[in-house]
Amino acid sequence: MKISVYLETSVIGAYLDNSEPFRRDLTIRWLERELSEYEAFVSPLVRREIKMMSEPYRSAYLKIIEPMKNIDISEEAAILAEGYISRGIFHRRHLIDAFHVALASVNEIDYLVTWSFGRLANVRRQARITVFNMAAGFSVPTITTPEFLVHVN
Numbered sequence: 001m002k003i004s005v006y007l008e009t010s011v012i013g014a015y016l017d018n019s020e021p022f023r024r025d026l027t028i029r030w031l032e033r034e035l036s037e038y039e040a041f042v043s044p045l046v047r048r049e050i051k052m053m054s055e056p057y058r059s060a061y062l063k064i065i066e067p068m069k070n071i072d073i074s075e076e077a078a079i080l081a082e083g084y085i086s087r088g089i090f091h092r093r094h095l096i097d098a099f100h101v102a103l104a105s106v107n108e109i110d111y112l113v114t115w116s117f118g119r120l121a122n123v124r125r126q127a128r129i130t131v132f133n134m135a136a137g138f139s140v141p142t143i144t145t146p147e148f149l150v151h152v153n
Helices: 011-014 021-037 043-050 057-066 074-086 092-106 125-138
Strands: 005-006 038-042 111-113 143-144
Touching: 005 011, 005 057, 005 092, 011 043, 011 057, 043 057, 043 092, 043 143, 074 092, 074 125, 092 111, 092 125, 092 143
Parallel strands: 005 038, 005 111, 111 143
Antiparallel strands: none
């Protein structure tokens, strides 16, 4: 069975981001050479964020996520995301980030992959998510960047 990954929008967006060449190149390498080793998921939230982007990015990003499996938004994920907000793990203005974590948790995804260091790939927040999820009986996805999933030769 393949390891599962949920790709948050910042990973897809890094593919064409010329302002950060290291991040772009690493993302391209991971998506093109190594993503096939994983069972990759996105959600309607990711699709919606991409559809709000301007062309030519929108079409390119939609093509990247086309083969990925979709995770539906569930009531259980909505309740979990609201729990993150009510416990102060996420601020309400970052509800979408809370939803990304909740969707990965409810669907027992192994890794939530992001380039969002401040709001997602943050060890303190990860620790709070771990405590909350374990107490509530949910799995805990490891929140990481593509950098830590790339094979080193």
